[in-house]
Amino acid sequence: MKIAVAFHFRHSAGDLYEFLLLRAFHLAVRFLKTDLFIVSGVFCAHPEDALFLESVTKSRAHRKVTVPFYCVNDAASPFSVSDSSSVEIEGGGVKMTVAELLKAIHGAGGGFPEFDKSPFEFITVEIEDGRIFNRRIHRVSLPDEVIGRLTDFHIHTNLAYCSENMTVPDALRMAKLTGLKAINFSEHSGQLYFRSEDYWKFQWTMNGRNTPGGCPEQKRMPDYEALFRRYSGLTGFTHGFELDVDRNCTIALDDKDRHQGRVNLGAVHSLDHKEDLPLLKREFLARTEALLRYxxxxxxxxxxxxxxxxxxxxxxxxxxxxxxxxxxxxAAAEINFHGNEPYPEFLELCIREGVKISLGSDSHNLYEVGFFHPHLALLRELGVYDRLDSVLFRMRG
Ligand SMILES: [Fe+2]
Structure with a gap:
C-alpha cells in the first residue's frame, strides 16, 4: 500500500492553495500511484476557508478518481472540514484508523514537511507487512533549477466550453505560485465560432460553416478579445488560439481574427475515417499538415x-x-498529459531531428497551470533534462 500525506494545510480563501493541494493529489494518484491521500493538520480560520474541499471533490468527480482523499483537522482549527480520523484503513498488513496510521507514519521517522509554504511539499510512504518504508518527499512547485525558466504554452480560459474554473488572473497567479516564467492562453478557435453543442458534435468539421446543413456561427471571438483588453494591465502572458481544422483542411480562424505575433497551437480534434485505417492515417496527416502549412x-x-x-x-x-x-x-511538438499519454518514441525522433519540444499543461482547471512534473520526468527519461534550453521551444523576440 502506498500513501501520500500532505501535512499542515493552512488555507485562506483566495490564496489558491487548494489548487496546489489538488495538484499534489493528482500527482500522487496518477503519477506516484498512491492508494490513498491524506491531508492532515487542516487549519481554516474562517468558514469560507473550509470550502476548499469543494474544489477537490469536484475535480475528483470530474476525473472519476476513486482513490480516497481523507482530511484530518488541526485540533486548534476554528472551522473544520469533514474529518476522516476514525476511518478504518486496511492494507499493507495493517488495519487501523487514519489517525493511527498518521501516528505510525510519524513514528517511522523523518517527520513531515509543511504543505503551507513554497515549495509545497508532501510525502509518500509504502507499507508492507505492517512495515513503513521508502519515505519520499515530493514538491508541488517546479524544481529549483527550472524556476523562472519555463513557459506553459497551452492554457484555456473561462471561454472554453470545457473550462472547469479557469480565469485569466487566477491562471497568472497559479503561474507565479508554481514558478513559471510565462503562460500562453490558447483558446479553442472552434469554440469561439460555434455553439457548444455544435462544437462537440463536430458540426463544423463535418459540414462547414454557414452552409445549408452546415454549422451556424456563434460570434464569441469579440468576447475573447475583450477578455484580454480587460486584463491588458497584467503581465507574464501572451495569448493566441488552439486552432481547429475541418475535414476539408480549413483552419477555424477568419483573416480578421488573425493577428501577427500571436502564439497559436494547432490540434487535430476529429477524424472521419475510423473504419479504414489507411484512409484514417492519410486524413490525419492531411489535417496535421494543413495546420503546419497555416x-x-x-x-x-x-x-x-x-x-x-x-x-x-x-x-x-x-x-x-x-x-x-x-x-x-x-514547428514544435507539444508534450501534453491532459488526459493524454505522450509517445516517448515519437519525442525521441523529434529530438533526434532537431524538432523543438513545447510544454503544455492544457489547463482546464487551475491546478493544472504549470503542472510539468510528468513533462520533466519524461524529458529526464529522454536524456535531455540537462540541456532543456536547446531542446525546448521558446517564443521569438
Ligand atoms: Fe486540444
Whole structure:
C-alpha cells in the first residue's frame, strides 16, 4: 500500500492553495500511484476557508478518481472540514484508523514537511507487512533549477466550453505560485465560432460553416478579445488560439481574427475515417499538415486523437512522417498529459531531428497551470533534462 500525506494545510480563501493541494493529489494518484491521500493538520480560520474541499471533490468527480482523499483537522482549527480520523484503513498488513496510521507514519521517522509554504511539499510512504518504508518527499512547485525558466504554452480560459474554473488572473497567479516564467492562453478557435453543442458534435468539421446543413456561427471571438483588453494591465502572458481544422483542411480562424505575433497551437480534434485505417492515417496527416502549412508554431497533443477519437494506439508508422512535417515547417511538438499519454518514441525522433519540444499543461482547471512534473520526468527519461534550453521551444523576440 502506498500513501501520500500532505501535512499542515493552512488555507485562506483566495490564496489558491487548494489548487496546489489538488495538484499534489493528482500527482500522487496518477503519477506516484498512491492508494490513498491524506491531508492532515487542516487549519481554516474562517468558514469560507473550509470550502476548499469543494474544489477537490469536484475535480475528483470530474476525473472519476476513486482513490480516497481523507482530511484530518488541526485540533486548534476554528472551522473544520469533514474529518476522516476514525476511518478504518486496511492494507499493507495493517488495519487501523487514519489517525493511527498518521501516528505510525510519524513514528517511522523523518517527520513531515509543511504543505503551507513554497515549495509545497508532501510525502509518500509504502507499507508492507505492517512495515513503513521508502519515505519520499515530493514538491508541488517546479524544481529549483527550472524556476523562472519555463513557459506553459497551452492554457484555456473561462471561454472554453470545457473550462472547469479557469480565469485569466487566477491562471497568472497559479503561474507565479508554481514558478513559471510565462503562460500562453490558447483558446479553442472552434469554440469561439460555434455553439457548444455544435462544437462537440463536430458540426463544423463535418459540414462547414454557414452552409445549408452546415454549422451556424456563434460570434464569441469579440468576447475573447475583450477578455484580454480587460486584463491588458497584467503581465507574464501572451495569448493566441488552439486552432481547429475541418475535414476539408480549413483552419477555424477568419483573416480578421488573425493577428501577427500571436502564439497559436494547432490540434487535430476529429477524424472521419475510423473504419479504414489507411484512409484514417492519410486524413490525419492531411489535417496535421494543413495546420503546419497555416503556420502554427506548436502542434498540440500530437496523436491524441487516435486514443480519444478512435480508441486505439497511434499507428507508429506515422511518427516519422509527422516529425518530418514538423521539421519542414519549423514547428514544435507539444508534450501534453491532459488526459493524454505522450509517445516517448515519437519525442525521441523529434529530438533526434532537431524538432523543438513545447510544454503544455492544457489547463482546464487551475491546478493544472504549470503542472510539468510528468513533462520533466519524461524529458529526464529522454536524456535531455540537462540541456532543456536547446531542446525546448521558446517564443521569438
Ligand atoms: Fe486540444
Amino acid at each position: 503556420g502554427v508554431p506548436i502542434l498540440a497533443h500530437p496523436f491524441r486523437i487516435f486514443r480519444w477519437g478512435c480508441g486505439m494506439r497511434a499507428p507508429e508508422d506515422l511518427f516519422l512522417p509527422v516529425v518530418l512535417l514538423l521539421k519542414k515547417y519549423g
